[in-house]
Amino acid sequence: MDGGRGVLRSLKGAIWSLAAARPAYAGFPGELDRDAFHSARPPIPKKRRRFERQSRLERLVTFARRPGVGAGLAIALLAGTGLYGSVKGGEYDVFIAEQGALQDVTARILGFGINGVTFVGARELNEEELLTASGITTRDSLLFLDVAAVRARLKEMPLVRDVSVRKLYPGRLAIDVQERAPFALWQMNGQIQIISADGMAIDQLTDDRFARLPFVVGEDANLRVPEFLKIVEGAGELRDQIRAGVLVSGRRWNLKLNSGLEIKLPEQSPETVFARFAKMAREMRILEKDLISVDLRLPDRIVARLTADAAATRAESLRKPRAKGGQT
Secondary structure, eight states: OOTTSOOOOOHHHHHHHHHHSOOOBTTBOSSOOHHHHHHHSOOOOSOHHHHHHHHHHHHHHHHHTSTTHHHHHHHHHHHHHHHHHHHHHTHHHHHHHHHOOHHHHHHHHTTOBOOEEEEESOSSSOHHHHHHHHTOOTTOBTTTOOHHHHHHHHHTSTTEEEEEEEEETTTEEEEEEEEOOOOEEEEETTEEEEEOTTSOEEEEOOSGGGTTSOEEESTTGGGOHHHHHHHHHTTGGGGGGEEEEEEETTTEEEEEETTSOEEEOOSSSHHHHHHHHHHHHHHHTGGGSOEEEEEOOSTTOOEEEEOHHHHHHHHHHHHSOOOGGGOO
């Protein structure tokens, strides 16, 4: 109320009254419908996208006008043109063949070339053989060297059982080689192979560094090397004169001596029979005779075969008549 007892209108009510009294706009009779107003608004022209495209182009032009950018683009263009010409002309291929890939050249310039390779564990294989098989050259770099590929190439060598390759930055390579142990030599169909203890063929015999190994000949002889070694072990002084063991029909052994003499052994207990013969040969100087072969297969006798010259001499001596008193 005011002083004359009049009732004051609420300020809040007056505000809502003003809000309720909506003005009429041209083209819209009566009260303004907000939804109708929004739906009746004309579409905004699609100029923003054009403006954005122009802005990107303008930014690119502005960037290109910066100091040094134009010169850099020109140099890049010239370098690309030169590289393209080199590729087309073959100079690039020659460069790659002589210097290696661009990444390797860059790594070597930065100090990551391969300055040394150390091989550990190799006994029969020498460093030159291993380096050649590894495929590592002076064109490679330690940074980009594929150690898995190097390992795979080395494992292709028959004598290599396993290998590990380690990079020692900045410029060294360590290769640990585990070799298969050569156990014996095996000849089959005219070819001599190096075999392991289980009879597995490791490699062809190409030089005389494995000549000291036991030598067996014949089908499946590679699987029966322990039998041959057992015979050799009981030979005593005759052991060093045994050149090879020949497996006959998969049943028994013949021994070839360095002198060319062939000793035929029985199928049963060959090591015992040969040990007895070795003792007899030492005492009776049998190996000093002109013999071609000695057959020990019969249990109660030894059958010896003379050389042609010795046989002819013996036959001639038997044909001469003997006089009384033992004189001819």
